[in-house]
Amino acid sequence: xxxxxxxxxxxAVVAPPLELAGDELLVVDDVKKHFPVTRxxxxxxxxxxxxxxxxxxxxxxxxETLGIVGESGCGKSTLARCIMKLLEPTAGRxxxxxxxxxxxxxxxxxxxxxxxxxxxQDPYASLNPRKRVGFIIGEPLQVHGxxxxxxxxxxxxxxxxxxxxxxxxxxxxxxxxxxxxRQRIGVxxxxxxxxxxxxxxxxxxxxxxxxxxxxxxxxxxxxxxxGLTYVFIAHDxxxxxxxxxxxxVMYLGHAVEIADRDALYAEPKHPYTGALMSxxxxxxxDAGRARKPVVLQGDVPSPINPPSACWFHPRCPRFxxxxxxxxxxxxxxxxxxxxxxxxxxxxxxxxxxxxxxxxSGAQLPPAADRDx
Amino acid sequence: MALLDVKDLKxxxxxxxxxxxxxxxxxxxxxxxKTLGIVGESGCGKSVTCLTIxxxxxxxxxxxxxxxxxxxQNLIGLSPKQLRSIxxxxxxxxxQDPMTSLNPxxxxxxxLVEAILLxxxxxxxxxxxxxxxxxxxxxxxxxxxxxxxxxxxxxxGMRQRVMIAMALVNNPDLLIADEPTTALDVTTQxxxxxxxxxxxxxxxxxxxxxxxxxxxxxxxxxxxxxxYAARVQEEGEVRNLFKRPNHPYTWGLLGSLPRxxxxxxxxxxxxxxxxxxxxxxxxxxxHPRCSYVMPICSQTEPELADVPEATGHHRVRCHLDQETxxxxxxxxxxxxxxxxx
Numbered sequence: 001x002x003x004x005x006x007x008x009x010x011x012a013v014v015a016p017p018l019e020l021a022g023d024e025l026l027v028v029d030d031v032k033k034h035f036p037v038t039r040x041x042x043x044x045x046x047x048x049x050x051x052x053x054x055x056x057x058x059x060x061x062x063x064e065t066l067g068i069v070g071e072s073g074c075g076k077s078t079l080a081r082c083i084m085k086l087l088e089p090t091a092g093r094x095x096x097x098x099x100x101x102x103x104x105x106x107x108x109x110x111x112x113x114x115x116x117x118x119x120x121q122d123p124y125a126s127l128n129p130r131k132r133v134g135f136i137i138g139e140p141l142q143v144h145g146x147x148x149x150x151x152x153x154x155x156x157x158x159x160x161x162x163x164x165x166x167x168x169x170x171x172x173x174x175x176x177x178x179x180x181x182r183q184r185i186g187v188x189x190x191x192x193x194x195x196x197x198x199x200x201x202x203x204x205x206x207x208x209x210x211x212x213x214x215x216x217x218x219x220x221x222x223x224x225x226x227g228l229t230y231v232f233i234a235h236d237x238x239x240x241x242x243x244x245x246x247x248x249v250m251y252l253g254h255a256v257e258i259a260d261r262d263a264l265y266a267e268p269k270h271p272y273t274g275a276l277m278s279x280x281x282x283x284x285x286d287a288g289r290a291r292k293p294v295v296l297q298g299d300v301p302s303p304i305n306p307p308s309a310c311w312f313h314p315r316c317p318r319f320x321x322x323x324x325x326x327x328x329x330x331x332x333x334x335x336x337x338x339x340x341x342x343x344x345x346x347x348x349x350x351x352x353x354x355x356x357x358x359x360s361g362a363q364l365p366p367a368a369d370r371d372x
Numbered sequence: 373m374a375l376l377d378v379k380d381l382k383x384x385x386x387x388x389x390x391x392x393x394x395x396x397x398x399x400x401x402x403x404x405x406k407t408l409g410i411v412g413e414s415g416c417g418k419s420v421t422c423l424t425i426x427x428x429x430x431x432x433x434x435x436x437x438x439x440x441x442x443x444x445q446n447l448i449g450l451s452p453k454q455l456r457s458i459x460x461x462x463x464x465x466x467x468q469d470p471m472t473s474l475n476p477x478x479x480x481x482x483x484l485v486e487a488i489l490l491x492x493x494x495x496x497x498x499x500x501x502x503x504x505x506x507x508x509x510x511x512x513x514x515x516x517x518x519x520x521x522x523x524x525x526x527x528x529g530m531r532q533r534v535m536i537a538m539a540l541v542n543n544p545d546l547l548i549a550d551e552p553t554t555a556l557d558v559t560t561q562x563x564x565x566x567x568x569x570x571x572x573x574x575x576x577x578x579x580x581x582x583x584x585x586x587x588x589x590x591x592x593x594x595x596x597x598x599x600y601a602a603r604v605q606e607e608g609e610v611r612n613l614f615k616r617p618n619h620p621y622t623w624g625l626l627g628s629l630p631r632x633x634x635x636x637x638x639x640x641x642x643x644x645x646x647x648x649x650x651x652x653x654x655x656x657x658x659h660p661r662c663s664y665v666m667p668i669c670s671q672t673e674p675e676l677a678d679v680p681e682a683t684g685h686h687r688v689r690c691h692l693d694q695e696t697x698x699x700x701x702x703x704x705x706x707x708x709x710x711x712x713x
């Protein structure tokens with residue numbers, strides 16, 4: 001439990017109430033996950049908390065893909081685990097198919113878990129090396145008591161076929177497969193009980209580009225064939241753009257911008273999104289060398305002691321003293337419908353030159369804050 | 373004369389299962405002040421090529437042949453002592469993982485000083501001043517305080533800066549960077565690439581950049597070598613390679629990239645898996661996965677031949693006729709290859 005005093009959690013932050021249309025598959029409402037930092041061995045005293053996720057809200061319709069991008073440590077994986085209830089959120093609500101699942105017990109969660117599955121980043125660590133592939137893929141069916149042994153076997157072989165593996169490899173062990181094939185096994189396992197929602201936590205980050213393309217194509221085909229809904233987490237903006245309908249950009253445990261894919265990539269509003277996009281190298285020698293990346297100063301600050309007000313202000317090229325470090329920006333509508341960003345001085349257009357990016361009246365953030 | 377001239381380099385590993393031909397007849401050269409990009413998927417031999425040049429493979433289990441002429445001197449077969457005087461001095465290396473390539477129990481300052489004292493005959497305090505200058509040059513804030521920090525007190529990007537500083541201590545003529553930004557976030561990657569570019573302008577070093585990220589290669593390299601299954605499949609000036617790619621494998625690599633500025637419904641995928649280097653396929657090594665495969669491809673391996681009508685250096689190893697190649701390359705560049713297939 002967090003013992004953080006209420007006045008420390010920025011009193012100015014009042015999340016706007018979520019507007020629900022009623023047909024959302026998943027609603028994440030102001031979810032927070034704080035990990036305690038303790039000192040002492042016997043009498044553990046909480047001295048601080050890591051605010052890994054600090055008030056994130058979004059909704060997801062059936063058949064939609066929400067991409068979540070952000071750098072390491074921005075809280076995107078913690079958020080995924082909170083959605084799956086693998087971690088208990090510190091605060092906030094998670095509503096799945098109209099039902100609040102935030103406070104369900106493990107036993108109550110079990111039927112819900114049939115509807116949501118997860119694909120993990122590391123295809124080497126996420127498969128038990130001592131179990132045969134048939135067992136690994138069939139395990140969700142067994143856990144939920146679906147079908148007899150022979151039915152499970154048939155279903156597993158069907159799944160192997162769906163994800164493009166040889167059904168005869170039923171009795172092999174994970175080490176007999178390559179990285180891309182293992183990730184296919186992870187996908188087959190996630191599909192086993194026909195879930196509605198699949199949370200993909202960096203499913204292609206560990207793969208080579210050609211294999212990455214195979215898995216991305218597979219995920220898209222499966223979505224089309226089975227009407228799946230994805231939460232797709234990645235740090236690669238190109239990959240997220242390829243697979244997502246909507247994209248959420250996270251920084252230090254907060255959503256800084258949410259928009260439809262095309263709107264976000266055509267006209268990013270938050271300076272952090274702009275900096276991320278300008279930093280992606282282009283596989284084209286002419287366009288690539290012509291682009292001028294906005295090089296951010298320093299590193300992402302520690303989530304134990306995050307900056308005051310706007311979380312991005314110590315690194316922001318558009319920093320305005322007395323505003324950005326005093327008043328916390330709220331997600332507000334900018335540009336086309338459904339496009340929201342949390343910034344006092346959003347970008348006016350895209351692409352921007354370095355001067356335009358900096359904008360008028362911007363100052364260098366205070367040097368003390370800039371150090372790392 | 374090129375700074376480094378690699379000719380028919382072969383590196384074989386003896387294993388319990390047989391001989392793995394990790395590098396099998398690779399040739400390329402690096403000019404002074406230029407950047408050479410080596411691209412390919414995991415296991416294609418790009419890292420082993422550079423480890424062989426540096427003499428860093430296990431001597432007991434490795435068989436190396438061919439030439440790596442460094443300023444006219446063949447590095448292959450030099451004694452460990454001779455290599456040590458070149459390594460870290462004239463040729464320096466940056467490794468992929470900044471978390472594991474610094475010694476965690478020594479302060480970063482003393483690790484830098486050690487590298488300086490190994491090759492230069494100066495006092496300890498002069499070496500420390502030099503270390504401090506380098507940390508400042510690679511953009512570490514408050515360098516005078518942080519020089520006495522331990523590696524764990526630095527973030528990933530900062531550690532990679534320390535590694536670059538360490539590689540630069542003796543103003544190397546050649547810097548070999550093995551996936552220097554793969555473990556880093558994009559904004560940090562932009563910082564590190566920017567830094568390497570500026571340092572290259574300042575010190576005039578040549579760089580060999582090993583990476584699987586075609587975006588990085590397109591932006592920093594002057595020349596590119598595409599490796600597949602221990603062999604060079606295509607090489608040439610960066611514009612030739614990206615504007616008129618001539619090998620089906622290169623098309624696959626370029627087509628499988630989702631891009632910020634292009635919409636495709638399906639990505640081009642290379643079917644299948646890279647071959648085992650214990651038993652590489654007969655003929656062209658790419659033919660089992662190639663969608664343009666012809667009968668001749670499984671019989672004879674094509675030579676690495678000059679591409680006709682190329683402006684500047686461009687060579688490719690493929691049996692396809694030039695008309696098909698140019699047609700497919702043009703289709704790919706327009707981004708239509710994906711829809712058509």
